[in-house]
Amino acid sequence: MNNRILIALLVAVVALAAPWIFYPVFLMKALCFALFACAFNLLLGYAGLMSFGHAMFFGMAAYFFGHTVKVWDWPVEFGLVAGVLGAAALGLVTGALAIRRQGIYFAMITLAFAQMVYFLCVQMPFTGGEDGLQGIPRKPLLFGLIPTENDYGLYYVVLAIFLFGYAAIYRFIHSPFGQVLKAIRDNEQRALSLGYEADRYKLLAFVLSAAVAGLAGATKAMVVHFATLTDVSAGTSGEVVLMALIGGLGTITGPVIGAFVVIAMQDYLAFVGQLVLVIQGVIFVVIVLGARRGLVGELSAWWKARRRPG
């Protein structure tokens, strides 16, 4: 138990000191994607539903945030709420349809809906089409109490948003509701016969996951000042799957680590250009064939195996 407190303290110190060691915008981007990956993983790990279209929530929330804050001149807080609610509403509509099929069909349906949203974003005037929504201003938060112009100040805001989202997911998983969800994942027929309305639980999990993905997307738009078609594209949907896969599908810390790995790869391997996609593809193949538990899963399995004989 002492070990755990020590690790928690260490993580806290690293998280607080990080912007003085690494480039703060990189850290903020990574935190946004980490939250996004956690949202995706909530659905996969605890409801057994693999969404291949999560970019639609991430990207649409970014657009909602950008539009409300830039064009309608809303305060940032309301912009974030608009992003979250918009993503949740989109999740409600697409989720209600997608959960009508299971397994691999669910993945294909979410992928198809995301593609539809992508095409809509290309055409609708409010997204700015190919140019995207640029020059979203950063405004001070909480009636001007917290400045965000400065990257260091904003880092702590983003860290707080990440922790809030992460805590929400943690609460959700460890609530009675989360337990029912796990029961449905493991044996839907049995949960049904016990009187749980499986579809309603799955839908709520879907909406929640969409909302957290939306929070991540809106926050990312705040950090980088723009929202573009890339955020809603199938590539981003694939990337979030990769993050969860690298870290470990269904583990609670895995997606965070996976997100940092993928974002670092994009930043530090930018010089290889298109080959980043090839590298990502190779990682997919290697993990699926050789290390399906991901970094966190494989490490903890190795740790357990090491400790057993001793």
Added chain:
Amino acid sequence: MFDLIGISPQALFGQLLLGLINGAFYAMLSLGLAVIFGMLNVINFTHGAQYMMGAFAAWLLLGLLGIPFWVSLVLAPIIVGAFGVLLERLMLKRLYHLDHLYGFLLTFGLALVIEGSFQWKWGSSGAPYENPIPGGVNLGFMFMPYYRGFVVVAAAVICLATWYGIERTRLGGYLRAATENPTLVRAFGINVPRLITLTYGLGVGLAALAGVLAAPIQQVSALMGTNIVLVVFAVVVIGGMGSIMGSIVTGFGLGLVEGFTKVCYPPASNTVIFVVMALVLLIKPAGLFGQTK
């Protein structure tokens, strides 16, 4: 009648022909997906990349060796199909005992690798492929380029031949039996793993064949398969993967729907197939030709 809805017959039939051509590609690709899924229980995300490889194979055969279109029509699917067999032997076969999702993830990764490499080598802008049958004929109500007519007829023939092969021949019978109950079929002395490999090669070959047919119509480019494969997934959800004929009919039908939308309300033509998918999910979740399971 045409004056009433304010559309010239030229435009209407022209778009319907384009729709029919798109439908031909949807049908061929969803057919391949359905055949592969039936046997391997894997949704082949690489399908779009293999379609692209078919077009590239034809383009390279012409450019490097001067091999004409008609020979490529046979050669390219064999080359790409052989590549598919290799993939199945080396990678896919390790995943059959796992959840379907892993096959999906593996083929997604492979698609990234293949498309990324082609993009890296040849760039993302396309290269033209010379039309093997130039010219066309005026049918009175519309102008019909020979090659486009040929594509529709060829695709229909290929689809029907595949249907016949699977539903009416002995080998097809083994295939269907092995889909139902592989252990039992194995007990009768039939080499099921080889049958699976063959099926994957066949499905990949079909995708490549569609790619060769598409080469003279579209630009040959590394990303020509990325969008079409997503649309084909929607087609597969709409049709359900239970029936071969169902895939063919759904593919052609949705192409026509898309063409018709392009005439009536062009902005919706990109999204209409996804709207149809949403409607089908509402009314008949298992798909038009699918069995509820």
